[in-house]
Amino acid sequence: MTDQREMEESQHHVVSPLIYIIVGSSLLVLTGVTVWASFQEWGNFNAVAALAIAVVKAMIVVLFFMHVKYSSKLTKLTVFCGLFTFLTLVGMTLADYISRAWGSW
Amino acid sequence: MSDSTVVAHAAPEHGHEEHPAYLRHHFENTAQQADAAGFAMWLFLLTEVMFFGGLFTAYLIYRNWYYPAFVEASHQLNVVWGTLNTAVLITSSFTMAMGVWCAEMRKQSGLVLCLILTFILGLGFLGIKTVEYKEKIEKHHVPGFHYSLKSFVDPQSDPEIYKEYHDKPLALDMARHTEVYFSLYFVMTGMHALHMIIGIAILGFMIFRARAGAYTAGHVTFVENFGLYWHFVDIVWIFLFPLLYLISRHQ
Numbered sequence: 013m014t015d016q017r018e019m020e021e022s023q024h025h026v027v028s029p030l031i032y033i034i035v036g037s038s039l040l041v042l043t044g045v046t047v048w049a050s051f052q053e054w055g056n057f058n059a060v061a062a063l064a065i066a067v068v069k070a071m072i073v074v075l076f077f078m079h080v081k082y083s084s085k086l087t088k089l090t091v092f093c094g095l096f097t098f099l100t101l102v103g104m105t106l107a108d109y110i111s112r113a114w115g116s117w
Numbered sequence: 118m119s120d121s122t123v124v125a126h127a128a129p130e131h132g133h134e135e136h137p138a139y140l141r142h143h144f145e146n147t148a149q150q151a152d153a154a155g156f157a158m159w160l161f162l163l164t165e166v167m168f169f170g171g172l173f174t175a176y177l178i179y180r181n182w183y184y185p186a187f188v189e190a191s192h193q194l195n196v197v198w199g200t201l202n203t204a205v206l207i208t209s210s211f212t213m214a215m216g217v218w219c220a221e222m223r224k225q226s227g228l229v230l231c232l233i234l235t236f237i238l239g240l241g242f243l244g245i246k247t248v249e250y251k252e253k254i255e256k257h258h259v260p261g262f263h264y265s266l267k268s269f270v271d272p273q274s275d276p277e278i279y280k281e282y283h284d285k286p287l288a289l290d291m292a293r294h295t296e297v298y299f300s301l302y303f304v305m306t307g308m309h310a311l312h313m314i315i316g317i318a319i320l321g322f323m324i325f326r327a328r329a330g331a332y333t334a335g336h337v338t339f340v341e342n343f344g345l346y347w348h349f350v351d352i353v354w355i356f357l358f359p360l361l362y363l364i365s366r367h368q
Binding site: 043047058086087098 | 152162166181200203211215218352355360367
């Protein structure tokens, strides 16, 4: 039983071209949206919107073009751990810059 | 003594099963071999994430420090070229994904076509980037190589350039800090372009191999892992584009 499940999991999943077409065109649409959004007057939210759209686009690419959605648990765990480590390092660096008493020495 | 006997007896049972020629002997089966290669590719991509991540962090911190100068400097970039390049790169990612599909479906001519399209779109991206770099060189906006503060403080000092771009003059301290922006701009887009050049070189190699039928006989690992690399380079640009071109466009 376990063997069978493992076999099924390691069975190679082929993503259909239809999904690639949907993903490709939604990426192009999101590119248009991010350009449009950058010309709006949203104050601080311009940066938030730009980054949010970029993160959504990157996630779509990772999940579908890079097949992570259909990959083994090992691949999923690897990608997740990598991103977690990356965000931790960036977060700690930024925390250092934010929390220093700039200008008082 | 007894151990070596066991090994000697066990080997023939395992060693001479029928298997595809591309299966290396230290792997149990082709699925395990493909999994191992994919895992290794992801580990490599994670080192790349850390590499570009450092540059993005530097950009973030300097942008906070010299915010007005970064806004002014980012207005020097051409959104039309940037958007066009993003579209070109996303389309090349799409053709690459279709290439992986063709390899898996064993469609040789489809694979060759997809690889050639990806190759051409990759060159198109670099072509547009060259146009943009050329403008920066003409305007003396390349730190450490071809940089003049005067071009920011007094854009009218070069009448030909001024006629074309009509840049407004900047205060001296702000003009000096635009140098930080352009340093980061050239390092980040330059490293990205280097990855594109390496990718295009590998694509050229793959087109020849694909024409010989190398990837359409069941062994798709190389195409698949190159696809991962190409999509990763696409993701880097997906973040570079809004951060460098768009983020302060409304001001």
